[in-house]
Amino acid sequence: MKALFKQPLTTETVMEGLNVQFECETEEDSSSVQWFKDDTPITFDTENVKMETLPGHIYKLSISPASLQDSGRYRIEKNMIRSEAILDVKEMPETIKQMSDHDREEFLKATQSGTSKRYNVRVMIVGKGQVGKTCLLRRLMKEQIDDVKSTDGLDIVRKKCQINVDTGEWDLSTPGKDPYCIWSGQNEQFADCGFWDFAGQKEFYATHQTFLSSSAVYLLVVDISEEFKEKTYNRMIEESYDSIGEYIEFWLDNIHCYSTEVDDGSIQYNTNLDLNPPVIIVCTGIDKIQSAAIEERKQNFHDYLGKTLSLSAKRRHLREVHILSNEIPSDYGEEFERLRKDIFDKARTLKNWGDNLPTRWLVLEKEIYTKISVGIYTLSYNEAIKLAMDCSFPNLKQTTSELDSFLKYEHDIGNIIFFEDVKDFIVLDPKWLVDVFKCFVSHQYKRELINMPEWSELEKKWEIVR
Numbered sequence: 001m002k003a004l005f006k007q008p009l010t011t012e013t014v015m016e017g018l019n020v021q022f023e024c025e026t027e028e029d030s031s032s033v034q035w036f037k038d039d040t041p042i043t044f045d046t047e048n049v050k051m052e053t054l055p056g057h058i059y060k061l062s063i064s065p066a067s068l069q070d071s072g073r074y075r076i077e078k079n080m081i082r083s084e085a086i087l088d089v090k091e092m093p094e095t096i097k098q099m100s101d102h103d104r105e106e107f108l109k110a111t112q113s114g115t116s117k118r119y120n121v122r123v124m125i126v127g128k129g130q131v132g133k134t135c136l137l138r139r140l141m142k143e144q145i146d147d148v149k150s151t152d153g154l155d156i157v158r159k160k161c162q163i164n165v166d167t168g169e170w171d172l173s174t175p176g177k178d179p180y181c182i183w184s185g186q187n188e189q190f191a192d193c194g195f196w197d198f199a200g201q202k203e204f205y206a207t208h209q210t211f212l213s214s215s216a217v218y219l220l221v222v223d224i225s226e227e228f229k230e231k232t233y234n235r236m237i238e239e240s241y242d243s244i245g246e247y248i249e250f251w252l253d254n255i256h257c258y259s260t261e262v263d264d265g266s267i268q269y270n271t272n273l274d275l276n277p278p279v280i281i282v283c284t285g286i287d288k289i290q291s292a293a294i295e296e297r298k299q300n301f302h303d304y305l306g307k308t309l310s311l312s313a314k315r316r317h318l319r320e321v322h323i324l325s326n327e328i329p330s331d332y333g334e335e336f337e338r339l340r341k342d343i344f345d346k347a348r349t350l351k352n353w354g355d356n357l358p359t360r361w362l363v364l365e366k367e368i369y370t371k372i373s374v375g376i377y378t379l380s381y382n383e384a385i386k387l388a389m390d391c392s393f394p395n396l397k398q399t400t401s402e403l404d405s406f407l408k409y410e411h412d413i414g415n416i417i418f419f420e421d422v423k424d425f426i427v428l429d430p431k432w433l434v435d436v437f438k439c440f441v442s443h444q445y446k447r448e449l450i451n452m453p454e455w456s457e458l459e460k461k462w463e464i465v466r
């Protein structure tokens with residue numbers, strides 16, 4: 001007589017670092033059982049895998065803690081009858097791995113009530129003033145460029161869209177709608193893509209740097225019709241860097257501060273020793289070069305890059321060079337389509353691409369987007385607790401540890417600004433800081449943008465007393 005599985009194995013999904021077990025029950029039968037992983041018999045207990053037989057013909061395989069290598073197909077056989085199930089071990093986000101043990105524990109606890117994948121693309125458009133950064137962004141969004149004005153000093157123009165994660169297609173179908181609205185209600189199928197278009201005036205570079213981050217794709221825009229002279233000692237003393245080459249070096253130096261090794265599991269990237277964040281150079285203004293001279297100009301540009309950057313580590317951030325014209329695009333805009341595809345491909349190599357996050361964290365993230373879309377840019381800690389409770393964060397009356405871990409994670413990936421020692425002031429949208437900076441450096445600030453009582457206090461007393 002063959003033993004039947006009264007209770008078969010069931011598929012399990014777990015975050016790496018947590019314990020998981022398969023359990024099944026057979027009818028009464030004295031024959032022995034054999035466990036398999038991916039068709040290979042499991043013969044011995046190991047440090048993290050244990051097999052047990054419990055009274056009542058219950059068989060248990062425990063993995064504690066589960067690691068990514070434990071993913072696979074598990075099978076138990078008894079007297080020619082088998083039961084099979086899949087174990088899916090999800091990867092812990094890199095950012096969480098780098099946080100404290102306590103934060104990791106909070107994260108793991110939160111994942112037990114479900115996780116979802118989160119895809120995020122942040123694109124930073126940097127480069128000298130008047131080279132066509134804002135026009136490029138408009139072209140990427142399939143918008144007209146006739147009314148583009150120089151981006152004001154400190155300002156950062158932002159636009160958002162969604163990208164289908166499977167097909168790489170950009171969804172630009174909601175122009176004019178508040179981008180934060182299109183982000184709420186999205187699902188695992190779409191990546192949220194946000195562009196930050198910086199003003200090119202170099203007087204403001206120091207403040208721009210506050211917003212650079214390692215989890216972004218950089219578009220370094222240069223006007224190919226300009227000269228690319230090399231830096232000379234005298235020019236450095238004068239702090240003038242007006243040639244293409246100097247700008248490229250300047251931005252690469254800044255971006256290099258956020259270096260991480262590329263680790264997307266593909267050998268190709270590792271052997272190339274690329275560094276993230278990736279920098280795509282976009283040369284605009286090709287229409288300004290006479291047709292006969294275009295090929296020579298392109299060659300000179302590549303030679304120039306090769307010569308000046310060949311030995312430096314910052315060169316490893318550079319990826320493809322795109323050469324195009326915002327002013328006279330091709331009939332079907334293939335050059336912009338190529339750039340869109342390239343941005344998506346590079347975004348997929350970033351460390352927080354497809355992070356598995358506790359579902360309730362994603363719900364809270366969406367709530368934050370909703371707040372921003374209605375003009376709320378800062379929150380007190382108590383308001384954050386209330387918001388988190390609405391998103392099913394448990395036990396917040398007893399401990400706020402999970403909320404703190406969430407806020408720290410969002411801070412680390414550059415979504416919000418949160419410091420544990422100034423807990424009570426959470427900046428939901430870093431762009432708000434740009435407006436605050438403006439108040440300090442310009443008399444033409446818009447007070448309604450700031451919307452904080454501390455500002456009037458600062459104006460009266462020239463200090464904030466806390």
Ligand SMILES: Nc1nc2c(ncn2[C@@H]2O[C@H](COP(=O)(O)OP(=O)(O)OP(=O)(O)O)[C@@H](O)[C@H]2O)c(=O)[nH]1
Pocket residue numbers: 128129130131132133134135136148149150151152198199200201284285286287288324325326327328
């Ligand atoms: N001929 C030509 N002109 C361009 C091209 N791209 C932009 N322009 C023009 O260059 C000027 C500056 O373009 P913007 O997009 O505002 O440049 P930007 O880099 O955003 O400038 P800032 O915001 O001041 O840093 C505009 O008058 C554009 O029409 C291009 O590819 N070819």
Ligand SMILES: [Mg+2]
Pocket residue numbers: 133134135149150151197198199200
């Ligand atoms: Mg601009």
